[in-house]
Amino acid sequence: MKHLIAGLRAEGRRLTRPRKAILDVLEKSKYPLSAADVHARLKREQVAVDLVTVYRTLGVLKELGLVAQVELGEGQFRYETRHGREHHHHIRCRGCGRIADLMLCPLKKLTALVERETRFTVEEHSLEFFGWCPKCR
Amino acid sequence: MKHLIAGLRAEGRRLTRPRKAILDVLEKSKYPLSAADVHARLKREQVAVDLVTVYRTLGVLKELGLVAQVELGEGQFRYETRHGREHHHHIRCRGCGRIADLMLCPLKKLTALVERETRFTVEEHSLEFFGWCPKCR
DNA sequence: TCTTAATTGCAACTCGTTTGCATGTATCAC
DNA sequence: GTGATACATGCAAACGAGTTGCAATTAAGA
Ligand SMILES: [Mn+2]
Ligand SMILES: [Mn+2]
Ligand SMILES: [Zn+2]
Ligand SMILES: [Zn+2]
Numbered sequence: 001m002k003h004l005i006a007g008l009r010a011e012g013r014r015l016t017r018p019r020k021a022i023l024d025v026l027e028k029s030k031y032p033l034s035a036a037d038v039h040a041r042l043k044r045e046q047v048a049v050d051l052v053t054v055y056r057t058l059g060v061l062k063e064l065g066l067v068a069q070v071e072l073g074e075g076q077f078r079y080e081t082r083h084g085r086e087h088h089h090h091i092r093c094r095g096c097g098r099i100a101d102l103m104l105c106p107l108k109k110l111t112a113l114v115e116r117e118t119r120f121t122v123e124e125h126s127l128e129f130f131g132w133c134p135k136c137r
Numbered sequence: 138m139k140h141l142i143a144g145l146r147a148e149g150r151r152l153t154r155p156r157k158a159i160l161d162v163l164e165k166s167k168y169p170l171s172a173a174d175v176h177a178r179l180k181r182e183q184v185a186v187d188l189v190t191v192y193r194t195l196g197v198l199k200e201l202g203l204v205a206q207v208e209l210g211e212g213q214f215r216y217e218t219r220h221g222r223e224h225h226h227h228i229r230c231r232g233c234g235r236i237a238d239l240m241l242c243p244l245k246k247l248t249a250l251v252e253r254e255t256r257f258t259v260e261e262h263s264l265e266f267f268g269w270c271p272k273c274r
Numbered sequence: 275t276c277t278t279a280a281t282t283g284c285a286a287c288t289c290g291t292t293t294g295c296a297t298g299t300a301t302c303a304c
Numbered sequence: 305g306t307g308a309t310a311c312a313t314g315c316a317a318a319c320g321a322g323t324t325g326c327a328a329t330t331a332a333g334a
Contacts (some may be wrong), residue, residue: 079163122268
């Protein structure tokens with residue numbers, strides 16, 4: 001929560017109940033959540049927050065660098081907290097949709113190569129795996 | 138076009154003008170196209186095909202394994218032909234949206250590791266880079 | 275406590291994608 | 305070639321994720 005307050009302050013933004021609650025939901029989740037997921041979990045916890053506010057808050061948290069946006073071939077975005085978590089990637093089951101973390105990243109060296117080859121400046125990358133979990137195989 | 142015919146036949150599907158035209162558009166493009174892109178290019182070539190048909194055809198071509206679906210953080214899908222092209226990845230500029238191919242894949246070894254660690258069977262992966270191209274830097 | 279700008283909720287909207295259904299046509303048996 | 309038939313298409317409507325406008329609310333600082 002410390003990071004949240006600092007980040008908000010730095011931009012003249014405010015610490016509100018929805019923002020705390022949304023970050024809290026993300027920190028408790030073991031896998032990245034969609035806006036609708038976050039909204040559903042807030043409702044379950046009796047925290048009344050509009051879905052629009054969830055979207056706006058996820059945007060703010062992303063800008064502040066507190067959450068990462070993840071795309072897993074679903075036609076929607078998911079979000080996960082970055083606080084206290086290493087940079088990592090995911091694998092998603094084509095059967096049940098289960099998502100697991102992959103606490104690894106083989107791309108440090110490759111990034112330099114990509115920058116040399118393309119003349120782009122690399123700012124970020126996404127690496128996701130898709131397959132079948134043991135139950136769905 | 139040979140592959141297309143074979144693929145369609147194998148499933149009791151038909152070879153139609155829209156399907157040929159759409160595959161043709163994809164084969165001519167140097168970067169992956171959205172459904173709307175494909176539709177616009179068809180119109181420019183005076184080929185009258187409904188956008189819905191573009192979506193349905195892209196779905197069929199994907200099922201047949203003739204095109205790959207790519208997600209580049211835009212909130213939409215892009216498609217590119219797989220015919221005669223090696224498995225590869227992309228980099229997209231955060232300024233102008235330019236997309237370049239990265240004709241490389243460092244993930245053969247890693248896939249085996251991922252399968253061992255997660256007990257998933259890996260079927261596919263996505264690896265995309267985001268950054269700034271020389272003009273936008 | 276008061277002021278003010280940031281934030282929220284609600285409704286309406288945009289945009290990418292999908293679905294239902296009547297019409298059109300590629301394919302195949304004759 | 306003709307006809308029968310299942311597959312494909314176009315159009316309209318629906319859907320779902322995400323965005324925007326605006327009036328009402330509230331956090332933050334004086
Ligand atoms: Mn994760
Ligand atoms: Mn490509
Ligand atoms: Zn990485
Ligand atoms: Zn690869």
